[in-house]
Amino acid sequence: MRNALTIDVEEYFQAHAFERVIDRAEWDRMPSRVVANTRRILALLAEHGTRATFFVLGWVAERHPELVRDILAGGHELGTHGHAHHLVYRQTPAEFAADLETSLAALRRAAGGADGVLGYRAPAFSLTDDTRWALGIVRDHGLRYDSSILPVTPRQAALRGGKRYGMTAASRFATRVPEGVWEIPPSTVRVGGRNLAVVGGGWFRILPLWLTRRAIRRINAEGQPAVLYLHPWEMDPEEPAVAGAPALARFRHRVNVGRTEGRLRALLSESAFGPLRDVFATQLGQ
Ligand SMILES: [Zn+2]
Numbered sequence: 001m002r003n004a005l006t007i008d009v010e011e012y013f014q015a016h017a018f019e020r021v022i023d024r025a026e027w028d029r030m031p032s033r034v035v036a037n038t039r040r041i042l043a044l045l046a047e048h049g050t051r052a053t054f055f056v057l058g059w060v061a062e063r064h065p066e067l068v069r070d071i072l073a074g075g076h077e078l079g080t081h082g083h084a085h086h087l088v089y090r091q092t093p094a095e096f097a098a099d100l101e102t103s104l105a106a107l108r109r110a111a112g113g114a115d116g117v118l119g120y121r122a123p124a125f126s127l128t129d130d131t132r133w134a135l136g137i138v139r140d141h142g143l144r145y146d147s148s149i150l151p152v153t154p155r156q157a158a159l160r161g162g163k164r165y166g167m168t169a170a171s172r173f174a175t176r177v178p179e180g181v182w183e184i185p186p187s188t189v190r191v192g193g194r195n196l197a198v199v200g201g202g203w204f205r206i207l208p209l210w211l212t213r214r215a216i217r218r219i220n221a222e223g224q225p226a227v228l229y230l231h232p233w234e235m236d237p238e239e240p241a242v243a244g245a246p247a248l249a250r251f252r253h254r255v256n257v258g259r260t261e262g263r264l265r266a267l268l269s270e271s272a273f274g275p276l277r278d279v280f281a282t283q284l285g286q
Pocket residue numbers: 008010015016081085122123124
């Protein structure tokens with residue numbers, strides 16, 4: 001069975017871990033790493049003849065249109081990660097729609113016209129019960145799927161209340177939701193009656209590779225493709241230190257970044273991966 005590989009293309013300093021220490025106004029002054037890091041992933045995928053979905057931040061597409069063109073030239077799927085990495089629950093519906101539109105315009109400009117964007121991935125999976133309205137806005141912008149809802153126990157947001165990510169009642173697998181789009185959630189495995197999102201991001205870096213492999217096998221044994229997610233900064237051992245970030249956030253952001261590339265390489269050599277658009281072609285009507 002073919003699994004899906006998704007990459008959220010953003011700068012390390014745009015990651016949620018640093019949101020409170022690096023102001024958006026400083027983004028343009030920070031040393032950029034996203035082009036080199038994404039190109040390393042593109043090279044690795046080319047080596048294995050594998051394609052993936054790249055959810056690119058509009059902010060990145062605006063500054064590095066050539067990177068978007070490289071992604072498309074490699075036959076990969078281009079998706080949107082929004083424009084300025086605002087968590088969904090911190091935006092009003094109108095602000096969310098404006099951010100999504102700006103991102104789609106930036107992707108279209110970078111792609112030189114037809115971008116064929118079908119999917120959206122929210123920053124830090126911040127699409128929750130409180131922000132379900134976002135799915136209707138995603139649909140209204142012509143997108144066919146969202147890949148942002150973690151079917152896990154909601155994690156409370158530190159600021160302004162509400163839930164940061166997680167929707168307990170959400171399906172673990174691709175589902176057509178009442179808002180008229182497909183929800184293709186990042187994969188979880190059931191452990192002791194709970195869903196754990198273990199095949200992406202920090203978990204992928206912290207857990208031993210055999211556990212990731214076993215998780216993918218278990219999902220496949222349920223008759224479902226696994227949906228993995230990673231960020232370009234997760235493969236960058238040379239990332240500049242960010243002053244002022246809380247120790248735990250720094251740890252989660254940096255742990256095992258030197259091992260991610262080797263782990264991904266191993267997975268790519270032993271099983272087949274593809275972009276969401278292809279892996280879920282039947283559902284998306286492609
Ligand atoms: Zn992100």
